[in-house]
Amino acid sequence: MSKGSSALNHRSSIKWALSSNIPLLLMTLSGIACFICFNYLPMGGLVLAFKNFIPRRGIFGSEWIGFKNFEFMFRNPTFWLTVKNTLLYNGVFLVTNVVFPMSLALAINEVRSKKLARVFQTGMIMPHFISYVVVSVILFAIISADSGIVGHFYKNRGLMPIAFYSEPKYWPFFLIFIYVWRGTGYSSIIYLGSITGISDEYYEAAVIDGATKWQQIVQITLPFLKPMAGAHDHARGFHVLQQFRSVLSGAHEFRPALFRYEYHRRVRL
Incomplete structure (x- = not known):
C-alpha cells in the first residue's frame, strides 16, 4: 500500500x-x-x-x-520565611493526603457490616462540604481567648486564657489538623473504590498460602493503591495552598504561614 x-x-x-x-x-x-x-x-x-x-x-x-514589584518582594525580609513555610506545609499536606485517607479506606474496608461502613463513611465525608469560612468561625468560637470555649474554660478555673488564635506558634498544628479533618474522609472514597476493585482471587490465594491480614494488606492491597496514591497526591498538590485564605483572614496577628497569604498581604501591585 x-x-x-x-x-x-x-x-x-x-x-x-x-x-x-x-x-x-x-x-x-x-x-x-x-x-x-x-x-x-x-x-x-x-x-x-x-x-x-x-x-x-x-x-x-x-x-x-x-520588575519593581518582584524587587520589592525579594527584598522583603519575610519572603524567604514564607517560601520555607510554603514548602514545609506542602510536604506535610502531601504526606497526610496519602497516609490518613488510605488508612481510613483500609479500616472501612475491614468493617463487615455494610450499613455500619456506610455510616462511618458518611460521617467522615461530611466535613468536606463545610466551607472554610464556616471552619474559621467554628475555630474562632472554640479557641478565642475572649469569647471561645477554651477561653471560658480557663477563666472559669481562674486561669489566664491562652491566645491560641493570635499566637503564631499554634497555627501550624491548626492548619494541619483542619486539612486532615476536612479532606481525609472525602479522599478515602478514591482509595476505597480502588480497594473494592481488587480481585478476591488475590486474597484467596494469599489465605491458602497462610498470609495474615497484615501481610495481605502489605503484599496485595498497598501495591494496587500506589498508582492511585501518586495520581491523587499529584492532583491535590496543586490546590493545597489555596484553601486557607478564609481561615487565616481573621488571624490578624498571625505571622507568615503560606506564601500565597503573605504575598497578598504585603506585596504592592
Whole structure:
C-alpha cells in the first residue's frame, strides 16, 4: 500500500470517528468553555505583576514598572520565611493526603457490616462540604481567648486564657489538623473504590498460602493503591495552598504561614 493511500485512509478514519461521535463531542463543549473561561482567560491578569496597579486607572491605565514589584518582594525580609513555610506545609499536606485517607479506606474496608461502613463513611465525608469560612468561625468560637470555649474554660478555673488564635506558634498544628479533618474522609472514597476493585482471587490465594491480614494488606492491597496514591497526591498538590485564605483572614496577628497569604498581604501591585 502506498503512502498516499494510507494517508487517505487515515484521514477518512478520522472523519468517520468525528462524524460518528458528534453528540459526545458536543457534550464536551460546555466543559471546554468553562476551562477556557476560568483557567486561561484569567491569565491575562498576570500583567498586573509588572504594573503599579491603581484600581481607578484600571489594568491598562496603570503605570508599567517592570520588575519593581518582584524587587520589592525579594527584598522583603519575610519572603524567604514564607517560601520555607510554603514548602514545609506542602510536604506535610502531601504526606497526610496519602497516609490518613488510605488508612481510613483500609479500616472501612475491614468493617463487615455494610450499613455500619456506610455510616462511618458518611460521617467522615461530611466535613468536606463545610466551607472554610464556616471552619474559621467554628475555630474562632472554640479557641478565642475572649469569647471561645477554651477561653471560658480557663477563666472559669481562674486561669489566664491562652491566645491560641493570635499566637503564631499554634497555627501550624491548626492548619494541619483542619486539612486532615476536612479532606481525609472525602479522599478515602478514591482509595476505597480502588480497594473494592481488587480481585478476591488475590486474597484467596494469599489465605491458602497462610498470609495474615497484615501481610495481605502489605503484599496485595498497598501495591494496587500506589498508582492511585501518586495520581491523587499529584492532583491535590496543586490546590493545597489555596484553601486557607478564609481561615487565616481573621488571624490578624498571625505571622507568615503560606506564601500565597503573605504575598497578598504585603506585596504592592
